[in-house]
Amino acid sequence: MNYKIENAYLLLDTEDGFQVEKKDLYIEDGKIVRIGNANAAKANAAKADALNANAAKENAEAREQPQAMDAGDYQVINAAHHLVMPGLINMHTHAYMTVMRNYADDVDFDEWLFRRVMPVEDQLPKEAAYWSSLLGCMEMIQTGTTSFVDMHMFHTQSPKAAMQAGMRGFIGRGLVGEDLYGDGYSRFQEALEEKAAYESDLLKFILSPHAIYSCSEKLLAQVAEEAQKQKMLKQIHLSESEAEVQNAIDKYGKTPVKYLSDLGFLDQDTILAHCVKMRDDDMDILLRHQANIVTNPASNAKLGNGFALINEMAAKGLNICIGTDGTASNNTLNMFREMGLLSLIHKGIAQDSTAAPAQFVLHAATANAAKALSMEGKLGVIAEQAYADLIFIDLHATSLYPNNNIISSLCYSANGSEVDSVMINGKFVMRNRKLLTIDAERVYYEVDKIVKKCL
Amino acid sequence: MNYKIENAYLLLDTEDGFQVEKKDLYIEDGKIVRIGNANAAKANAAKADALNANAAKENAEAREQPQAMDAGDYQVINAAHHLVMPGLINMHTHAYMTVMRNYADDVDFDEWLFRRVMPVEDQLPKEAAYWSSLLGCMEMIQTGTTSFVDMHMFHTQSPKAAMQAGMRGFIGRGLVGEDLYGDGYSRFQEALEEKAAYESDLLKFILSPHAIYSCSEKLLAQVAEEAQKQKMLKQIHLSESEAEVQNAIDKYGKTPVKYLSDLGFLDQDTILAHCVKMRDDDMDILLRHQANIVTNPASNAKLGNGFALINEMAAKGLNICIGTDGTASNNTLNMFREMGLLSLIHKGIAQDSTAAPAQFVLHAATANAAKALSMEGKLGVIAEQAYADLIFIDLHATSLYPNNNIISSLCYSANGSEVDSVMINGKFVMRNRKLLTIDAERVYYEVDKIVKKCL
Numbered sequence: 001m002n003y004k005i006e007n008a009y010l011l012l013d014t015e016d017g018f019q020v021e022k023k024d025l026y027i028e029d030g031k032i033v034r035i036g037n038a039n040a041a042k043a044n045a046a047k048a049d050a051l052n053a054n055a056a057k058e059n060a061e062a063r064e065q066p067q068a069m070d071a072g073d074y075q076v077i078n079a080a081h082h083l084v085m086p087g088l089i090n091m092h093t094h095a096y097m098t099v100m101r102n103y104a105d106d107v108d109f110d111e112w113l114f115r116r117v118m119p120v121e122d123q124l125p126k127e128a129a130y131w132s133s134l135l136g137c138m139e140m141i142q143t144g145t146t147s148f149v150d151m152h153m154f155h156t157q158s159p160k161a162a163m164q165a166g167m168r169g170f171i172g173r174g175l176v177g178e179d180l181y182g183d184g185y186s187r188f189q190e191a192l193e194e195k196a197a198y199e200s201d202l203l204k205f206i207l208s209p210h211a212i213y214s215c216s217e218k219l220l221a222q223v224a225e226e227a228q229k230q231k232m233l234k235q236i237h238l239s240e241s242e243a244e245v246q247n248a249i250d251k252y253g254k255t256p257v258k259y260l261s262d263l264g265f266l267d268q269d270t271i272l273a274h275c276v277k278m279r280d281d282d283m284d285i286l287l288r289h290q291a292n293i294v295t296n297p298a299s300n301a302k303l304g305n306g307f308a309l310i311n312e313m314a315a316k317g318l319n320i321c322i323g324t325d326g327t328a329s330n331n332t333l334n335m336f337r338e339m340g341l342l343s344l345i346h347k348g349i350a351q352d353s354t355a356a357p358a359q360f361v362l363h364a365a366t367a368n369a370a371k372a373l374s375m376e377g378k379l380g381v382i383a384e385q386a387y388a389d390l391i392f393i394d395l396h397a398t399s400l401y402p403n404n405n406i407i408s409s410l411c412y413s414a415n416g417s418e419v420d421s422v423m424i425n426g427k428f429v430m431r432n433r434k435l436l437t438i439d440a441e442r443v444y445y446e447v448d449k450i451v452k453k454c455l
Numbered sequence: 456m457n458y459k460i461e462n463a464y465l466l467l468d469t470e471d472g473f474q475v476e477k478k479d480l481y482i483e484d485g486k487i488v489r490i491g492n493a494n495a496a497k498a499n500a501a502k503a504d505a506l507n508a509n510a511a512k513e514n515a516e517a518r519e520q521p522q523a524m525d526a527g528d529y530q531v532i533n534a535a536h537h538l539v540m541p542g543l544i545n546m547h548t549h550a551y552m553t554v555m556r557n558y559a560d561d562v563d564f565d566e567w568l569f570r571r572v573m574p575v576e577d578q579l580p581k582e583a584a585y586w587s588s589l590l591g592c593m594e595m596i597q598t599g600t601t602s603f604v605d606m607h608m609f610h611t612q613s614p615k616a617a618m619q620a621g622m623r624g625f626i627g628r629g630l631v632g633e634d635l636y637g638d639g640y641s642r643f644q645e646a647l648e649e650k651a652a653y654e655s656d657l658l659k660f661i662l663s664p665h666a667i668y669s670c671s672e673k674l675l676a677q678v679a680e681e682a683q684k685q686k687m688l689k690q691i692h693l694s695e696s697e698a699e700v701q702n703a704i705d706k707y708g709k710t711p712v713k714y715l716s717d718l719g720f721l722d723q724d725t726i727l728a729h730c731v732k733m734r735d736d737d738m739d740i741l742l743r744h745q746a747n748i749v750t751n752p753a754s755n756a757k758l759g760n761g762f763a764l765i766n767e768m769a770a771k772g773l774n775i776c777i778g779t780d781g782t783a784s785n786n787t788l789n790m791f792r793e794m795g796l797l798s799l800i801h802k803g804i805a806q807d808s809t810a811a812p813a814q815f816v817l818h819a820a821t822a823n824a825a826k827a828l829s830m831e832g833k834l835g836v837i838a839e840q841a842y843a844d845l846i847f848i849d850l851h852a853t854s855l856y857p858n859n860n861i862i863s864s865l866c867y868s869a870n871g872s873e874v875d876s877v878m879i880n881g882k883f884v885m886r887n888r889k890l891l892t893i894d895a896e897r898v899y900y901e902v903d904k905i906v907k908k909c910l
Contacts, residue, residue, distance in 0.1 A: 102860040105867060106812035139853045143870075242806075301803030302867065304810070331867040332854050340792070345800065348756030351697075355759070357561035398594045399787050401899060402906045405557040412560060412757065412786040415598075417872030444856060451857045 001075055001426070003027040003388075008079035009395070009406065010035065011086070013367055013381050017359045020406050025084060026074065027388040030201070030426030034384060081396050083406055086380050087146025087389040087422065088335040089369035091294040092235075092273040092323025095136030095161065096129040096152050097121075099450050101327040109241070109303055117328050121153065123454050129154030131446040133161035136333055138438050141165060143334040143416030146389040146424045147369070147379060149271065149294075149323065151208045151235060155190045159198040166429040166437040168389060170373055172208025172235055176215055180222035184215075188226075195232070202425055204233075204373075206271070211237040212256050213244055217263060224265045233269050233374065236260075239282070240274035241305050257282040266291050271372055273323060276300050276308045283309075283316050292319045292372035295364075297341040298332075299325035310346045311355050321369045322361075336416035339365055343411050358411035392421035456530055456881070458482040458843075463534035464850070464861065465490065466541070468822055468836050472814045475861050480539060481529065482843040485656070485881030489839060536851050538861055541835050542601025542623075542844040542879065543790040544824035546749040547690075547728040547778025550591030550616065551584040551607050552576075554905050556782040564696070564758055572783050576608065578909050584609030586901040588616035591788055593893050596620060598789040598871030601844040601879045602824070602834060604726065604749075604778065606663045606690060610645045614653040621884040621892040623844060625828055626653075627663025627690055631670055635677035639670075643681075650687070657880055659688075659828075661726070666692040667711050668699060672718060679720045688724050688829065691715075694737070695729035696760050712737040721746050726827055728778060731755050731763045738764075738771050747774045747827035750819075752796040753787075754780035765801045766810050776824045777816075791871035794820055798866050813866035847876035 005025040012019050012035075026034040097117075104116035124132075129152065140148055147168040152158040155173065162169035173191040177184035195205035207230070209215045209223045220236075227234045239245055239256045248256045258280070260266050266289035273294045275286070286293065295308045314320050322342060324333045339361045346356035370380035378386050393400070393410070397418035400409045422430040429437045460480040467474050467490075481489040552572070559571035579587075584607065595603055602623040607613040610628065617624035628646040632639035650660035662685070664670040664678045682689045694700055694711045703711045713735070715721050721744035728749045730741070741748065750763045769775050777797060779788045794816045801811035825835035833841050848855070848865070852873035855864045877885040884892045 099857060100859070101855075101857060102864045102868060105860060105863040106809055106814075108808055112808065135853070135856060142853055298799055301799040302808060304802055304806050304808035306806045307803050327868075331864065332870070334854065334870060337792070337795070337870060341796070341799065344753055344756040344796065345803070347759055348762050348800070351759050351761045353563055353567065353757060353759035354561055359561075396899065398590070398597055398895070399789065400556075401590060402554060402556065402902050402910075404555070404906065404910060405560060408560040409557045409786065413557060413782075415787070415789060415792060415870040415872060417870060440853070444851065447857050451859065455857075455859060 002029070002073060003077055003426070004074035005077045005079050005084060008082050008084040008392070010084050010382055011407070013363075013383075018362055018407050020083065025382070027426050030388055032382060032384055032386050032388050035382065079392055081394065082420070083393040083395055084382070084390050085393065085410070086366045086382055087391045087424065088144050088365045089321070089373070089380055090140060090145045090148040090324055090333065090335050091271065091321040091369050091372065092296055092325055093136065093148055093150055093333060094152060094326035095133035095148065095150050095158055095333075096154055097132065097326035097328045098136035098139070098333070099124075099128065099132035099447055100455070101331050103328060103455060105331065112303065112329070120454055124154070124450070125454075126154050126157060128450040128454060129157035130161055131443060131450060133158045134164060134438060135443050135447055136327070137161055137165035137167050138435065138440060138443060139333045140335075141167065141422050141430050141435065141438075142419065142433075143336055144391040144393075144419035144422065145333065145335050146391065146422060149206065149235065149373070151210070156194055156197070159194055159203055162203060163198070164437060166202070166424050166427055168202050168379070168387070168424055170204050170206050170233070172206035175207070175209045175219065175223060177219055178216040180219050180226065184219055192230070195230070206233045206235050208235050211240075211244070212248060212259060220260070220265050221263050224263065224267065228268055233271060234265070235271040235273065236265075238272045238275055239277045240300070242277055245277045245279060255279050255282050257285050261285045261289065269372075269374060271321075273325075274300060274305075274308070275313070276305045278309050278313070283313055283318065287316050287318055290319070292321060294321045294323045294372075295342065296323045296325040297345055298338060299329040301345070302331075303329050307345055307349055310342065311350050314356075314360065319368050319371055320364045321372050322364050334416040335365055336410070336414045339411050340414075358408040361411050362407065388423055388426040390423045391419050393418050394420045457484070457528060458532055458881070459529035460532045460534050460539060463537050463539040463847070465539050465837055466862070468818075468838075473817055473862050475538065480837070482881050485843055487837060487839055487841050487843050490837065534847055536849065537875075538848040538850055539837070539845050540848065540865070541821045541837055542846045542877065543599050543820045544776070544828075544835055545595060545600045545603040545779055545788065545790050546726065546776040546824050546827065547751055547780055548591065548603055548605055548788060549607060549781035550588035550603065550605050550613055550788075551609055552587065552781035552783045553591035553594070553788070554579075554583065554587035554902055555910070556786050558783060558910060560786065567758065567784075575909055579609070579905070581609050581612060583905040583909060584612035585616055586898060586905060588613045589619060589893060590898050590902055591782070592616055592620035592622050593890065593895060593898060594788045596622065596877050596885050596890065596893075597874065597888075598791055599846040599848070599874035599877065600788065600790050601846065601877060604661065604690065604828070606665070611649055611652070614649055614658055617658060618653070619892060621657070621879050621882055623657050623834075623842070623879055625659050625661050625688070627661040630662070630664045630674065630678060632674055633671040635674050635681065639674055647685070650685070661688045661690050663690050666695075666699070667703060667714060675715070675720050676718050679718065679722065683723060688726060689720070690726040690728065693727045693730055694732045695755070697732055700732045700734060710734050710737050712740050716740045716744065724827075724829060726776075728780075729755060729760075729763070730768070731760045733764050733768070738768055738773065742771050742773055745774070747776060749776045749778045749827075750797065751778045751780040751793075752800055753793060754784040756800070757786075758784050762800055762804055765797065766805050769811075769815065774823050774826055775819045776827050777819050789871040790820055791865070791869045794866050795869075813863040816866045817862065843878055843881040845878045846874050848873050849875045
């Protein structure tokens with residue numbers, strides 16, 4: 001299906017930052033093929049002589065508009081009173097944990113992980129992870145996330161859920177152990193099998209060693225090698241807690257960042273979740289490697305790990321992205337909440353109302369994420385040849401009204417419920433709040449059964 | 456209209472904290488008259504002999520159930536799959552500022568106040584404040600707030616909007632100047648006139664000197680005296696910014712808290728908004744006066760004032776309540792966001808996952824607020840003889856699913872959109888997300904006109 005989206009305000013990422021402009025959007029075969037107002041272009045062309053160079057250039061472009069622009073070839077979507085923007089990119093989550101939402105709150109970390117989360121994980125049947133992941137996809141779609149980066153523990157369940165949901169997934173089977181080809185072999189094989197079986201336009205796979213405390217030095221070096229060989233990105237949890245950093249210093253005489261750097265693990269593109277506890281020259285090391293930082297403000301606060309040094313990392317020029325982490329430590333997969341949190345927390349820490357502005361936060365949730373995923377210009381942006389991963393924000397939602405500054409309302413006012421339609425890869429997965437790919441009642445039914453049996 | 460609410464889960468405030476129980480709720484003339492399950496009670500009565508003392512007592516109560524309990528006298532509301540809880544109490548806002556949402560973001564405080572907010576305020580026509588306040592009421596209702604404490608600058612507009620919305624308001628005309636009976640006289644007269652004209656079951660009035668830097672020592676002392684004479688509560692902004700505290704120390708040789716205490720201003724019930732910058736023995740002074748603290752986490756962070764010392768204040772035993780402040784500094788009136796922020800920020804600061812738990816935060820948004828308003832047992836609680844100010848939370852909302860822990864989901868997972876019905880004083884003001892007292896399209900139309908003219 002090809003679409004022409006009319007009357008919308010578009011969130012465009014320009015050299016001067018995000019701008020909101022009223023233009024039409026043409027979508028063919030899952031991609032944005034043209035941005036521009038056909039009618040306005042015709043009107044402008046007639047008075048081109050009177051216009052300045054820029055406008056003339058615009059008109060020239062408008063005149064080149066292909067015949068396919070005829071509305072007849074497109075399903076026309078009237079998006080009046082809506083902002084159309086790139087879908088948000090949740091750069092770190094564990095969708096399979098959604099069934100554990102609010103299962104272990106207000107308890108200390110050891111209680112949370114060892115006596116609550118892990119025992120449940122251990123007895124979850126594989127298909128439970130599918131329904132749990134699908135529930136996570138539901139929530140992400142409903143709150144405007146179109147792509148997610150996932151680390152999972154249940155073979156094929158996350159890609160299957162993403163496929164059912166029609167979401168764009170960057171997915172990795174969690175790897176742990178001493179030796180990728182020894183005790184870690186079955187998990188590594190699963191990771192490669194998933195890639196072989198499911199890789200597509202929508203699904204990509206990422207090598208995902210869990211953390212430096214759950215993977216040996218050997219295994220991490222092997223993963224770095226395999227990532228290069230398989231041309232895969234890598235992700236890992238890093239410097240999430242004080243204990244992790246202190247243990248690394250005790251054991252290796254260096255911070256987790258330095259440890260990974262010395263291993264060569266950071267030499268190629270790497271996605272680093274958390275990065276809360278930066279010490280010594282950690283940030284400089286990360287910058288040298290152009291590592292991608294995923295901050296998880298809700299999770300880091302909720303588990304008592306504190307606040308990452310986002311203002312300092314951004315000032316250094318590090319590429320900052322945003323993730324929700326799993327629901328067991330958040331407890332929602334709502335990127336709008338995460339964006340607001342990020343800005344408010346880091347304004348508060350800096351005691352500076354201009355810190356972590358909306359423009360920065362929106363970039364973190366879109367273009368920065370695309371860069372980290374080697375999808376610059378293809379994801380997280382409204383641009384010709386970008387994937388049509390778009391969300392439609394109801395500008396008549398009370399929470400955004402009046403629309404004095406749409407860009408800052410996305411960061412400071414939106415709660416996620418203003419998203420009323422979601423398109424991924426040129427296909428609607430939600431229209432007017434109605435889910436088109438997921439049977440919510442079935443998901444609830446299956447999730448209820450899991451809760452009864454395993455929690 | 457009398458109501459019987461069936462099949463709901465009720466959020467009950469017990470000696471052991473909040474508990475969720477499935478019981479019926481009977482409402483007559485705006486008040487809760489009975490909590491209990493009539494059918495279950497009958498069944499229990501039959502086997503009373505087999506029950507322990509507590510259960511027997513419960514059954515005895517059940518048998519005393521008045522004839523009016525016959526469902527015929529009540530409109531029966533089937534609230535299956537819903538949590539019914541006390542409406543949230545927004546303890547500090549300026550509803551008239553809603554039209555300025557997102558009007559001045561990511562700028563420094565002086566730019567925000569003196570070059571953006573105040574110039575707009577100066578040229579707002581009086582009726583603009585009505586529509587702006589009504590827009591604020593709309594957002595509060597939609598996100599589960601049933602009572603709000605308001606400080607306004609436009610005679611009668613806030614009470615009129617609250618009346619139209621059917622909200623419970625605790626409202627005060629902002630007072631500034633040198634002398635309550637001199638240059639402050641007209642504002643003081645307005646405050647008293649509002650009280651005389653609008654005070655009702657739903658609307659109460661609060662004397663509202665703006666701040667120690669905008670009111671003279673004399674005026675503050677006069678307000679304290681008048682509050683006693685008129686039997687009115689008082690509210691004031693206090694110790695919001697570093698500049699306010701430093702100026703007080705420079706000018707008076709003491710903190711704003713000590714200054715107010717020495718003036719006798721804290722001798723009777725007082726509601727203190729912000730209280731971000733506590734120094735010396737400020738907290739002990741506040742505790743001695745049993746002052747009520749309203750924390751505004753979003754506003755304090757967003758304007759760069761930082762984070763209040765909530766963990767310390769709560770540990771001291773101070774009564775902590777929650778407010779959103781106005782939209783110009785938040786930028787939403789969503790108490791669910793505020794509750795989540797409060798918990799996450801103070802867990803993060805303490806680096807303790809057990810700090811500011813959901814139970815504490817929910818109390819702050821309900822029973823603590825009622826206490827500050829001298830409405831203990833009447834507001835912020837589901838109890839016999841309490842006002843029927845109730846919100847209905849859709850437990851099938853994806854963001855809350857599965858309902859592993861409903862209480863903590865209200866703090867960590869809800870975004871406010873899960874509220875689908877709102878009852879205030881026994882009357883529905885929203886049913887199934889449909890507003891019953893406010894014509895949203897009319898509000899948008901009027902607000903658009905104001906934006907065009909004044910912003």
